[in-house]
Amino acid sequence: MNRTDRLYAIVEALRAVAPRPLSARRLAERFEVSTRTIERDLSSLQQTGVPIWAEPGRTGGYCLDTAHTLPPLGLTVEEALAVTIGLGMLASSPFRAEASAALGKVLAVMDGSRAEETRALAARVHLLQGDPPAPAPDGFSDALRAGTVLRIRYRDRAGVETEREVEPQGYVGRDGTWYLIAWCRTHSAIRAFRGDRIVAAEPTGERPPRRELTAADLDIPYGDLRPVLGP
Incomplete structure (x- = not known):
């Protein structure tokens, strides 16, 4: 069994x-690993938001x-597979940590047999991609939620670094590359900043x-913008 x-x-x-407890020793025996491994696994689950706590004492x-947990999700296997693939496609994006945590939570609250079938099908789906971009810095993925001005250090295509303050407006993804769309105070205009150059x-x-952002403001010369929550 993999991790x-x-x-x-x-x-x-x-x-x-x-609500009865299970000891780390019992879990270790059940999954044929060390108690230390189980404790690391439990810590990882807690860090992703799974509501697990320890009860002290001999018992x-x-x-x-x-x-504080969801009942089993009523997703069909096909729906669950689509969610799994969608989150898996974010594995090389600035949102990879959040996507991995979300996938773990979805699988954790699915019906057991459907979850196993989804895993088996997902193992037969592969993504062909080039070298992943350099990881974006901390603060990229939660820039919109924070709702505050960001002070960024940005490296352009020539390798020159500048520092500027920007007002995050949104994200655009293209061919595995993610851009932070923001109002740049240096240029007093909307600019797109590559995540791997921040x-x-x-x-x-x-x-x-608050600024209203439209697709026309981005002036993208190729392709059509499609909202993530579009039809």
């Missing part, structure tokens, strides 16, 4: 006995908070005035 499958199985094992162990991004805490 991804084991993480899913651990959640299901805890869900099956909740204690690890519990899953059923009051050397550093620091929120300033300043909340800029």
